[in-house]
Amino acid sequence: MKPIPCALTIAGTDPSGGAGIQADLKTFQELTVYGMSVSTSIVAQNTTGVQNVHHIPIDMIDEQLQSVFSDMPVHSLKTGMIANESMMRVIQKQLTSTDAYYVMDPVMVATSGDPLIAEEARDYLKEQLLPLATVVTPNIPEAEFITGNKIHDVNDLQEAAKEIVDKHGARAALVKGGHMHGDAIDYLYDGHKMHTFHSKRFDTTSTHGTGCTYSAAITAHLAKGLPLYEAVKEAKQFVTAAIKHSFPLGAGNGPTNHWGIREERVKQ
Numbered sequence: 001m002k003p004i005p006c007a008l009t010i011a012g013t014d015p016s017g018g019a020g021i022q023a024d025l026k027t028f029q030e031l032t033v034y035g036m037s038v039s040t041s042i043v044a045q046n047t048t049g050v051q052n053v054h055h056i057p058i059d060m061i062d063e064q065l066q067s068v069f070s071d072m073p074v075h076s077l078k079t080g081m082i083a084n085e086s087m088m089r090v091i092q093k094q095l096t097s098t099d100a101y102y103v104m105d106p107v108m109v110a111t112s113g114d115p116l117i118a119e120e121a122r123d124y125l126k127e128q129l130l131p132l133a134t135v136v137t138p139n140i141p142e143a144e145f146i147t148g149n150k151i152h153d154v155n156d157l158q159e160a161a162k163e164i165v166d167k168h169g170a171r172a173a174l175v176k177g178g179h180m181h182g183d184a185i186d187y188l189y190d191g192h193k194m195h196t197f198h199s200k201r202f203d204t205t206s207t208h209g210t211g212c213t214y215s216a217a218i219t220a221h222l223a224k225g226l227p228l229y230e231a232v233k234e235a236k237q238f239v240t241a242a243i244k245h246s247f248p249l250g251a252g253n254g255p256t257n258h259w260g261i262r263e264e265r266v267k268q
């Protein structure tokens with residue numbers, strides 16, 4: 001029997017279900033990958049923003065990691081919100097002792113603009129965790145922070161992807177153009193080649209958790225054994241369908257539809 005693909009998310013929570021661990025587990029499930037999660041912070045948030053944050057004690061994050069890694073197969077994992085440097089250190093310890101694919105979503109602020117990680121932890125994320133990543137998936141502000149350069153157009157997006165690999169040490173970088181005007185174009189640089197992933201832009205405010213959902217879909221496809229390019233291609237289709245079929249829930253930026261891909265499959 002083929003092994004069951006197993007993926008782990010290490011991230012913060014979203015009780016309103018659109019982002020964070022909740023989005024990740026929905027995505028793993030939708031892509032028929034066995035999903036597991038380690039919580040770093042419990043976040044009181046919804047479509048309008050972040051109301052409060054409670055950090056899980058460091059020892060408890062460590063113990064959750066031990067519980068998973070001592071008993072379960074982990075074929076791929078992703079990190080999302082890691083609020084401070086102490087959390088990053090225990091996660092780093094685990095990352096250096098596993099050969100699971102590692103997708104880093106370098107989460108810094110929520111869609112609402114609320115900060116999710118301590119200002120001073122950003123450097124640690126960039127200098128210590130990023131070089132461990134199979135692929136890192138920054139949006140424009142995150143890519144600007146990592147490279148220290150402003151991004152104005154698609155050439156800058158590609159430059160940033162190259163620089164994050166060549167200068168900052170990630171094995172691959174997927175820089176997302178979601179925050180740009182015009183079509184939603186992302187660039188993947190894998191150290192050899194630049195790949196482009198393109199979709200039309202949907203006129204919607206339901207984009208809460210798009211980054212979480214995208215990186216979770218990449219993680220799921222890597223767990224299934226897809227090569228990185230194929231994993232991103234499938235994941236782009238997944239997140240595009242999730243945005244296209246999103247629903248107007250909540251008073252702010254609504255969530256995406258994690259089963260949106262089914263609507264697309266029906267049409268084929």
Ligand SMILES: Nc1ncnc2c1ncn2[C@@H]1O[C@H](COP(=O)(O)OP(=O)(O)OP(=O)(O)O)[C@@H](O)[C@H]1O
Pocket residue numbers: 019109110111138139140176177178179184185186199200201202203204207208209210211212214236239240243
């Ligand atoms: N309105 C849209 N229509 C189509 N695709 C979009 C739209 N907005 C974002 N995307 C795509 O969604 C994916 C996630 O990108 P985005 O830049 O929004 O991530 P993010 O900012 O990290 O998300 P988050 O809101 O979770 O922080 C990318 O593939 C991007 O191109």
Ligand SMILES: Cc1ncc(CO)c(N)n1
Pocket residue numbers: 011012013014019020021043045080081107109110111116208209210211212
């Ligand atoms: C827990 C968490 N991670 C990431 C994001 C970014 O969308 C969010 N809003 N909440």
